Amino acid sequence: xxxxxxxxxxxxxxxxxxxxxxxxxxxxxxxxxxxxxxxxxxxxxxxxxxxxxxxxxxxxxxxxxxxxxxxxxxxxxxxxxxxxxxxxxxxxxxxxxxxxxxxxxxxxxxxxxxxxxxxxxxxxxxxxxxxxxxxxxxxxxxxxxxxxxxxxxxxxxxxxxxxxxxxxxxxxxxxxxxxxxxxxxxxxxxxxxxxxxxxxxxxxxxxxxxxxxxxxxxxxxxxx
Numbered sequence: 001x002x003x004x005x006x007x008x009x010x011x012x013x014x015x016x017x018x019x020x021x022x023x024x025x026x027x028x029x030x031x032x033x034x035x036x037x038x039x040x041x042x043x044x045x046x047x048x049x050x051x052x053x054x055x056x057x058x059x060x061x062x063x064x065x066x067x068x069x070x071x072x073x074x075x076x077x078x079x080x081x082x083x084x085x086x087x088x089x090x091x092x093x094x095x096x097x098x099x100x101x102x103x104x105x106x107x108x109x110x111x112x113x114x115x116x117x118x119x120x121x122x123x124x125x126x127x128x129x130x131x132x133x134x135x136x137x138x139x140x141x142x143x144x145x146x147x148x149x150x151x152x153x154x155x156x157x158x159x160x161x162x163x164x165x166x167x168x169x170x171x172x173x174x175x176x177x178x179x180x181x182x183x184x185x186x187x188x189x190x191x192x193x194x195x196x197x198x199x200x201x202x203x204x205x206x207x208x209x210x211x212x213x214x215x216x217x218x219x220x221x222x223x224x
Contacts, residue, residue, distance in 0.1 A: 008042060012050035014136075015040065017152065020059050020070055022128035023161045031060060031068045058156040073159045081157050082204050088151050089135075089200065090193045093180070095142030097189035104141050105185060111137055112181060116174045127170045128160065134177065163203040166210055176202065 006014070016036070019025040033047045040047075051068045054060045060068040100108075111134040118126035139148050164170055176199040183191035 008046035009049035009053065012036070012040060012042065012046050013053045016050060016054055017059060017155070018129050018132045018136075021132045021155060021160050022125050023164070024125055024129070025070050027070050027072050027161065029070050031070065033067070054156075057153045071156065073162070074157055075159060077157055078159055078204070081154050082200065085151065085154050085158065086197050086200050088147055088154070089139070090196050092139040092142040092144055092147055092151065093192045093196045094189050095144050095147075096138055097184055097187070097192045099143060100141050100184055105181070108134065108138060108181060108184070112174070112177045115170075115177065119170045119174055124164060124170055128164050131164075131170075131173065159207060163207045166206050169203065169206055172202065173199070 016025065016031070020027075025031060031051065033044050033051070037044050037047045051060060055062070055068060058071055061071050062068045111130060115127055115130035115134055118124075118130050136148075139151065142148070164173075176195065180192055180195040180199065183189075183195050
């Protein structure tokens with residue numbers, strides 16, 4: 001399957017989505033257009049347009065001309081977002097399982113390996129970024145752009161940063177990726193969908209248990 005052409009603003013937007021989800025750009029941090037443009041060696045215009053797109057999706061707040069701020073999490077909405085993620089991402093995985101080629105399986109293996117390697121090196125930010133690339137590429141294969149668009153909106157509202165801070169969570173996620181890939185290689189769409197559901201639910205359940213434990217000890221951390 002050929003990769004779809006992306007405009008400069010779409011490329012900048014995807015770079016920023018990955019950065020926000022991985023924690024490279026912290027919740028509440030101000031995104032400065034010129035700094036981003038310099039980093040990506042591009043002009044201000046695609047950065048400005050990318051920030052408008054991300055504001056519409058809920059990743060950032062504020063006026064792109066005066067500066068955008070990475071949006072805070074809404075933990076109260078996370079349970080609803082969880083259900084929507086399971087529904088939509090399961091559909092994307094089913095679509096991917098029906099279309100995936102041997103070359104795309106090899107590509108996904110490389111991305112999964114990058115995730116595991118970053119984790120083993122203790123670079124959790126790089127691991128979270130690789131995790132984003134793995135899932136995004138997998139969902140692209142489904143060729144369901146509208147569904148993927150809504151999933152990206154849900155990702156803006158989901159506490160990935162909090163989940164991936166949990167001790168050992170990144171390593172467990174790597175094992176869950178292996179289960180998902182094994183189902184894809186076997187052509188088992190139902191198994192891939194089940195692995196996706198369990199992967200999403202596991203992270204959320206671990207976060208909920210962690211927060212409940214911290215609350216019982218009076219040690220709930222305040223997040224932006």
